[in-house]
Amino acid sequence: MILLDRVTKTYGKHATPALDRISVHVEPKEFVIVVGQSGAGKTTLLRLLTREEKPSSGKIIVGGIDYDKLRDRDIPLLRRKIGVVFQDFKLLPNRTVFENVAFALEIVGMGNYEIRHTVPKVLDIVNLRGKEKRMPYELSGGERQRVAIARAIVRQPKILIADEPTGNLDPKHAWDVINVLEKINRYGTTVLLTTHNQEIVNKLKRRVVTIEHGHIASDRASASYKI
Amino acid sequence: MNRKMITLSRIIKTGMVNFVRNAWLAIAAMAVMVVTLTIVLFSLITNATFANTIAQITDKIDISVYLKDDITAKDRTKLVENLKGLPNVKAVTYLSKDQVLENYKKQNAGNEALLSAVSSTDNPLPATIQVKPRDLNKIQDIKDYLSKPDNLKLQSDDPSYSGDRKAAIDKITHATNILRQVGIFAVLMFTIISVLIIFNTIQMTIFNRRDELTIMRLLGASTWYIRGPFVVENIIYGIFSAIMSIVLIKILFMLASSALQASSLGLLDINYAATYFNAHLFVLLTIQLGVGILIGAASSIVATRRYLKFKTK
Numbered sequence: 001m002i003l004l005d006r007v008t009k010t011y012g013k014h015a016t017p018a019l020d021r022i023s024v025h026v027e028p029k030e031f032v033i034v035v036g037q038s039g040a041g042k043t044t045l046l047r048l049l050t051r052e053e054k055p056s057s058g059k060i061i062v063g064g065i066d067y068d069k070l071r072d073r074d075i076p077l078l079r080r081k082i083g084v085v086f087q088d089f090k091l092l093p094n095r096t097v098f099e100n101v102a103f104a105l106e107i108v109g110m111g112n113y114e115i116r117h118t119v120p121k122v123l124d125i126v127n128l129r130g131k132e133k134r135m136p137y138e139l140s141g142g143e144r145q146r147v148a149i150a151r152a153i154v155r156q157p158k159i160l161i162a163d164e165p166t167g168n169l170d171p172k173h174a175w176d177v178i179n180v181l182e183k184i185n186r187y188g189t190t191v192l193l194t195t196h197n198q199e200i201v202n203k204l205k206r207r208v209v210t211i212e213h214g215h216i217a218s219d220r221a222s223a224s225y226k227i
Numbered sequence: 228m229n230r231k232m233i234t235l236s237r238i239i240k241t242g243m244v245n246f247v248r249n250a251w252l253a254i255a256a257m258a259v260m261v262v263t264l265t266i267v268l269f270s271l272i273t274n275a276t277f278a279n280t281i282a283q284i285t286d287k288i289d290i291s292v293y294l295k296d297d298i299t300a301k302d303r304t305k306l307v308e309n310l311k312g313l314p315n316v317k318a319v320t321y322l323s324k325d326q327v328l329e330n331y332k333k334q335n336a337g338n339e340a341l342l343s344a345v346s347s348t349d350n351p352l353p354a355t356i357q358v359k360p361r362d363l364n365k366i367q368d369i370k371d372y373l374s375k376p377d378n379l380k381l382q383s384d385d386p387s388y389s390g391d392r393k394a395a396i397d398k399i400t401h402a403t404n405i406l407r408q409v410g411i412f413a414v415l416m417f418t419i420i421s422v423l424i425i426f427n428t429i430q431m432t433i434f435n436r437r438d439e440l441t442i443m444r445l446l447g448a449s450t451w452y453i454r455g456p457f458v459v460e461n462i463i464y465g466i467f468s469a470i471m472s473i474v475l476i477k478i479l480f481m482l483a484s485s486a487l488q489a490s491s492l493g494l495l496d497i498n499y500a501a502t503y504f505n506a507h508l509f510v511l512l513t514i515q516l517g518v519g520i521l522i523g524a525a526s527s528i529v530a531t532r533r534y535l536k537f538k539t540k
Contacts, residue, residue, distance in 0.1 A: 050445065054538055072537045079447030090442045094248055106237055107448040109230035151446075 002026040007058030036211035083152035098132035141168040242459025260468035263421035274410035291387040429526040465519030
């Protein structure tokens with residue numbers, strides 16, 4: 001589903017690489033946790049997958065799409081196949097909760113009737129029923145995070161990338177989010193999760209990829225993690 | 228509805244919703260557009276008014292050809308017809324001795340001394356052909372024609388463009404030419420300045436919302452799905468501003484006609500300007516709408532471009 005082959009990303013000409021010859025292979029329906037300290041290269045890895053950045057060298061293939069052969073005008077089509085929960089949410093500031101989630105469906109051309117039916121169901125999953133008409137600035141950090149999650153899963157993507165989705169949440173809400181991720185993983189979505197939360201990693205008992213200084217330090221199934 | 232129609236209707240709807248939600252930004256941007264479009268409109272009207280004043284002055288200028296008393300009707304008719312045939316001649320009027328006398332009496336009514344000098348039995352005034360040129364700059368060909376020996380024979384005196392009046396005509400011609408050029412230059416200048424100011428304003432409003440653009444890009448929205456609403460929004464600015472500028476000028480004219488009793492400020496004939504404005508309302512509105520919509524659309528396309536680019540390195 002996701003294949004990175006000796007991928008290197010260097011910002012600027014003579015800097016040390018943010019990622020240095022990284023190779024990872026993720027099977028369909030897998031649940032992978034990426035851990036590592038701040039600045040280790042986790043976010044760079046995710047930005048490469050969404051084609052926000054281009055690798056300096058190496059090969060990336062996601063969902064059968066070879067990024068080397070991807071034309072600029074097809075990048076939107078690629079991004080529609082991947083659901084992303086951004087670390088800083090990236091909600092549209094001038095749109096309501098409902099509109100933010102609906103936007104993900106509007107851009108793929110879904111009809112209004114379908115959108116009106118789909119969005120409330122997803123808002124139910126993330127416990128945001130009744131807040132459809134709020135604007136992002138009226139929400140708490142945790143609520144914004146859940147809007148971002150709702151938006152990422154509403155298209156039922158084959159791949160979900162979640163960058164620190166529990167970062168701003170208290171333990172209870174953090175587990176709610178993790179439960180949502182596990183649930184859509186059970187329905188067949190490949191999940192790539194980055195986190196700092198040791199407890200979550202240890203309880204999930206999933207494959208853990210540890211990145212240190214741009215290298216893969218370890219890649220183990222059902223691993224635990226210590227900071 | 229198919230997908231394209233859904234998308235199009237969404238783009239238009241989003242543009243309108245954004246217009247309402249960004250009301251303050253919209254008002255600020257439109258205020259700038261209204262002011263600049265009004266200046267363009269004002270310079271257009273002023274230019275037309277100057278052109279009219281110039282036309283009126285040049286219309287009053289004609290060349291008088293004085294005929295000998297003894298020429299035959301046939302020679303006279305031939306001369307009139309030939310003059311009409313010249314390319315730079317707009318109109319030719321023949322005045323008989325009696326008509327010239329009549330005009331002279333009207334012009335000098337009340338001046339007994341001048342009136343007593345002429346009478347119908349002893350009329351010293353020559354029959355006259357008045358020639359109106361199309362273009363004052365090119366009266367040389369009329370002069371040349373009148374100076375031909377055959378034609379000179381028919382004339383009692385030199386045509387009246389020569390001497391004192393020639394200098395006056397030349398001065399007016401020179402002045403009107405400069406005025407015309409200044410007018411066109413002013414219209415062009417104001418239009419260019421307006422375009423730049425409006426473009427800058429729109430670029431700033433889009434700069435304010437660049438985060439929105441990049442977010443939409445990350446979620447996989449196509450270029451036109453992101454750009455479309457901005458284009459729609461700016462076209463709405465353009466339409467509102469064009470109408471506002473017309474209304475503003477209309478109000479100005481209404482105030483001017485009631486408050487300023489004077490119908491003319493030097494070369495600027497306010498009455499004519501108002502008439503011109505009312506008569507060409509539709510054309511002017513179309514020009515304003517065209518300029519407003521075009522600048523709005525073009526600026527938003529250019530301004531959004533940089534935020535929609537993909538990384539190539």
